[in-house]
Amino acid sequence: MMRIFCLLAASLAVIHSHAAPLDHGDLVTIPTRDGVTQSVFVESPSSNPPWVIALFGGTPGALHLDATGATTLRGNFVIRSARHWVEQGDAVALVDTPSDHPNGVDDTFRLSKESFTDTQAVVAALRQRFPHSKIALVSTSAGTMSVGNALDRDPTVADAFVLTSPVTVPHKGSPSLASLGFDSVRSSKYRVLTVSNADDGCVSSPAFSGKRFAQRNDFDYVEVESSEGAGDRGEQCGAHSPHGFLGIEKEVLGDISDWLKGSRSLPNRR
Template sequence: MKRLYGALAASLMMVQLHAAHADPLAQGDLVTFATREGVTQSLFIATPAQAPAWVIVLFGGTPGALHLGPGGATTLKGNFLIRSAQHWIDDGEAVVLVDTPSDHREGVDDDFRHGNDSFIDTQAIVAKVRERFPRAKIALVGTSAGTVSVGNALERDAKIADAFVLTSPVTLSRRHEATIADLNVDGTQARVLVLSNAGDTCPSSPADVAKRLAQDRRYDYIEVNSSDGDSSAAGRCGGHAPHGFLGIEADVIGRIQAWLKVKAQPQNVPPAR
């Protein structure tokens, strides 16, 4: 009987740990406001302090829709940035989860992310964040298709944020949609970091292409190397694949945090172990 209770307790603990991991920002504020005419935008804001040094604005990958509620994201929880958001909180930064706008409730494609409407929404998002955290620096951080949203802001107004981070950036299009490679911008007037996984097998985000792009645009570059996770044809571009830095989330975010705090020279970081 003791063994049975022990097994049940262990199982319950695993369920609780999984639930906490799957919904890392269950405590925070849901904020909805107008952006374009007839369109609203929702954010979920979590902060460990009233005056954080950095606010990290997170743009998830395909399809981008988080269906935010009072308890945070209800969909796309497996996305690298969404499931790992607590790491930012633990380090003292505020975090903002960005949902898709009300006229695209079920998600957006990369062409929308690269368009003017998306940029107008991002302008409104940054304005709302600055209103709430007037003394904080702002980093726009995207992963996979979310890098197109961040790149769009970088291209149209490099001064909109204090830093831009592109993880597993979409550099090759499979459906003739916009990519980071389409940006008409270099890194001379903005702090930009590109971070890739050498083990990424997603055809849209090969590490060697991201590295060349970073070098050409004079962005900072960090490369990790992990092959953990789903590398099947169906899952290789998902969050639970090397594309989503499965198993090395804390290490990857720690490197981004270090880059934000100290201006780094372009570099190739040794592979993660």
């Protein structure tokens, strides 16, 4: 089930770090827990897309959505690449933090039952809006904690789960995905993809740990390679670094797209 793909950054096209924003969608506010709401910005090229891609950004998670989409965290890998999904015919949903955490959430909250309840409400609203579409929860960095939490608690909540630069190593007392059991997930009927960058310098998401995490849980795995942005030590866990797939966004998104479509043998790129 393992897939390992090495990509040389020198031969690849680069998506601009601030790709064209989403601006033709709808801002939706969803009631979740008692007195709590969740905002989601939804854009779709049709009323019946094949996939609805729900995006969960990294730290701090707060997008401060308005009628034009995300107003913060726009440089984050999954957020800056959102238009890719619309251009290929899928719907995209930018998932903000809940109203009781307007300025962001920490990893402990991301692994909580409350966070899972919020995710359930978001998916239910998307299924109501797109009843014939499949739902994929696509995340990066700390966002993988939110999606991993949903996967661990109920793998039937979505049709596919994607964890890019997954947080698999605890750091300074914070939890990680390694603390989750995923006992009910180890079945071929649940689709999970893990994507790591061999040059990721972030202490919480090294590729060797991402690979081991995928192997232990029998998840599909893609390993890419690009060192663009690696020179700034202060940005090792930032969006514009190997951790955020800087310079190889198009290829990583292509691998995820092919995997969602059911490709079992993506080509190596050398």
